[in-house]
Amino acid sequence: MAEPRRIVIIGSGLAGASAAAHLRERGYTGQIVVLGAESHRPYELPPLSKGLLLGDADEPDWVREEGFYAEHDIDLRLGTVATRVELGRRVVLDAAGNEHSYDRLLLATGSQPRTLPVPGGDLPGIRTLRTLDDSLALRSAFGDARSVVIVGAGWIGTEVAAAARRHGVEVTVVDRITAPLVPVLGPEVAAVFQDLHTANGVTWRLGGGVAEFTGGPGGVRGVRLTDGTELTADVVLAAVGAAPRVDLAHAAGLELSDDGGVAVDASLRTSAPDVFAAGDIASHFHPRYGKRVRVEHWSNAKDQGTHVAGNLLGAHEEYVSSPYFFSDQYDLxxxxxxxxxxxxxxxxxxxxxxxxxxxxxxxxxxxxxxxxxxxxxxxxxxxxxxxxxxxxxxxxxxxxxxxxxxx
Incomplete structure (x- = not known):
């Protein structure tokens, strides 16, 4: 497979930015174009629910220093939304009508927060946490709030709960599961996290769901649970998981997987030979597990982005790293x-x-x-x-x- 003259990367998150940087580190001298919908240069997500939200930092961890992309001749086009991929023509179209031709294409479009399909789910003010702007806005809201309701007792929900308590806000966490993080950790280890949060003043409403978000034209003001309990809140956060952004891949005709991601082989190649996928959207056939694995953690985005660079240049190396993630909550x-x-x-x-x-x-x-x-x-x-x-x-x-x- 000949080395490509032009590589286009859709997505300026950790996976896409890591791929672009590593292409240069491998000595690639062709054109690299990175299309990013956000206005911020590439940054890492973990601080958004940790140090940044706690107030220990005012900036995220940037993937590279500000001048890196220009210095390494990486055409980073921020505020550019890709709207269509035409596989036959090898072209990406953006919202402004521009065309970006490619020899190889990397899809690194990440995930978007899920919402709850219940009455009031579209009320203004129901917050999610996915972007730098989300984190800064949520931190600011904690400064004026007395109470927050978090819907979702997963990693984001529990980390945000810890941050809110640091800010002195009353916190109630709602979820259908019986203990925080129990689907990942099982009941014995999940109890450690539940007891930790309880000791730090968090109130749990577990084993039941949300029936309705309450409020009016001015925005959300509370949550009504399936058992009839009414919770009032100054801040409401929906932390009910994320959905991979696969609209572009689906519309282009790429194969999707049963887990909702883009189906890729062990080398992260999609059903189109010149198109690869990495990060949250990649449903990767993992040689170590003998099945497809889709991972939405920081290390997976970083490591797959770095790894796929070689395959974009013609290698066929399998990605075999084990999933890894970390969390910080209070003193744990x-x-x-x-x-x-x-x-x-x-x-x-x-x-x-x-x-x-x-x-x-x-x-x-x-x-x-x-x-x-x-x-x-x-x-x-x-x-x-x-x-x-x-x-x-x-x-x-x-x-x-x-x-x-x-x-």
């Missing part, structure tokens, strides 16, 4: 590696759940599928090796042994 910091099914995998705990200093392992047929270290920063390398290899380790070694010697 954690890292999660791998891909577990807490409903069926065996949980093994090293350390003390009550003190919130432990490592949780999830095993399937004796092999470690995933591990999460909580306030334990001494075993990261060992955990990465164990999870990446899906090593078979006896439970006593995991609980008490020398993890550095495993494998």
């Amino acid at each position: 910091g954690c890292e999660y590696r791998g891909l577990a099914d807490p409903d069926s995998d065996t949980l093994v705990v090293r350390g003390d759940l009550g003190r919130r200093e432990f490592i949780a392992f999830w095993l399937r047929d004796g092999a470690v599928q995933a591990a999460m270290n909580v306030n334990d920063w001494d075993h990261g390398d060992a955990l990465g090796r164990i999870v990446d290899g899906r090593l078979t380790v006896d439970e006593d070694t995991l609980e008490h042994g020398d993890l550095s010697s495993v494998g």
